[in-house]
């Protein structure tokens with residue numbers, strides 16, 4: 001409220017002093033303009049200090065733009081007070097007017113995305129500097145160089161200035177429409193209000209100035225600065241909170257924004273061909289190169305991120321299908337692979353076999369030697385079982401001390417052979433078991449083989465092999481049993497395989 005009152009008083013004082021002196025560019029009216037610009041600078045800087053870190057940079061850029069306006073105005077005031085014999089002050093004014101564009105271009109063109117490569121931010125800064133340098137060169141050459149004598153030069157300068165001012169304003173409005181977070185919306189609301197009103201005022205002021213400045217014209221320049229001071233210091237309007245662009249719109253606008261930088265360089269390059277054709281051509285090439293580099297860096301970052309994403313998805317997939325203790329497959333993998341094996345067996349007639357393997361007296365092993373020794377034993381058994389398989393077969397940790405082996409294209413006979421090899425390899429491990437009647441770790445195995453009648457549901461074959469395993473446990477452990485339906489396929493009269501006397505009963 002107090003800021004509003006102060007601004008009204010300053011605007012009135014400006015008008016009264018300008019009317020009293022009868023000239024827009026007298027010291028007192030200029031001092032009033034500086035006071036309004038200073039208020040805007042203070043308001044924007046205050047907003048910068050109050051903002052969270054992520055949004056601070058854009059507010060600081062806006063404050064820098066206003067600072068350039070203040071310095072530009074101060075130089076004009078000094079010229080009025082002291083004169084400008086060497087033309088240094090007017091050169092300095094041109095420097096500040098060109099530098100004003102630098103933070104403006106940077107703040108409307110940057111995407112400010114957190115994952116953007118640093119080199120892209122540096123490229124944008126370099127390009128904004130190119131814009132400022134080109135502008136300085138263009139203004140100096142057109143207004144005080146040999147081309148100044150040409151009466152059309154002033155119009156070229158005016159159109160160029162209009163194009164830049166309105167491009168900045170339009171880009172800021174687009175960014176406002178694309179901002180998804182409220183704080184960013186508020187920033188672009190303040191920036192676009194200022195840039196748009198400033199562009200309109202500059203267009204009118206410059207046209208009026210061509211025919212000699214009337215006393216009131218200086219007050220026009222107060223308007224965008226007073227407006228910015230009010231917007232920055234007051235609470236944001238409610239509709240800013242309610243307005244939500246879609247993600248697609250927001251991303252498209254943010255990706256499109258940097259094009260304004262290249263556009264400005266091309267625009268300036270085109271105008272500079274009036275001064276030097278080769279500089280204009282070079283500027284156009286620089287603009288294309290800059291945009292190409294920008295796209296290349298961003299694309300390479302996206303490819304890196306995609307590769308990292310694919311890799312972690314693959315790792316996750318592997319982890320989901322793996323048993324963390326033994327490193328072999330787990331039940332998730334078993335379910336899919338067994339289904340595939342059953343389908344393959346049904347389709348080709350080359351049936352698969354299932355081995356349900358259980359470590360004997362494992363509870364006692366754990367109880368006597370501890371859980372850590374139990375884990376080590378499980379790892380050794382898993383690795384020994386894996387060593388006996390072909391690449392197409394699968395070994396799975398099914399439960400605590402239970403393993404399942406899927407043998408592709410394996411009859412009951414082949415499965416018994418494989419089971420014997422497995423019982424043998426565990427025997428060769430010679431892991432001492434203080435509470436087992438066999439004094440070492442042994443395993444019992446139940447076998448079930450797919451037949452043409454076996455349903456596709458993996459549970460059926462698993463249950464059959466589990467029943468066979470139960471038989472093996474009941475018949476004294478450290479032995480192999482074949483499920484009833486599968487045993488009929490065996491050539492000899494199968495009655496279980498006992499490791500102790502190495503005979504088939």
Ligand SMILES: Nc1nc2c(ncn2[C@@H]2O[C@H](COP(=O)(O)OP(=O)(O)OP(=O)(O)O)[C@@H](O)[C@H]2O)c(=O)[nH]1
Pocket residue numbers: 325358359360361362363364366370371372373374375378399400401473
């Ligand atoms: N160390 C360790 N032990 C486990 C793990 N998972 C299950 N166990 C243990 O394995 C034991 C299984 O015991 P039971 O199901 O009674 O089987 P068993 O003692 O081998 O008896 P039989 O199978 O009849 O010979 C339990 O004591 C579980 O605590 C594991 O990941 N690590």
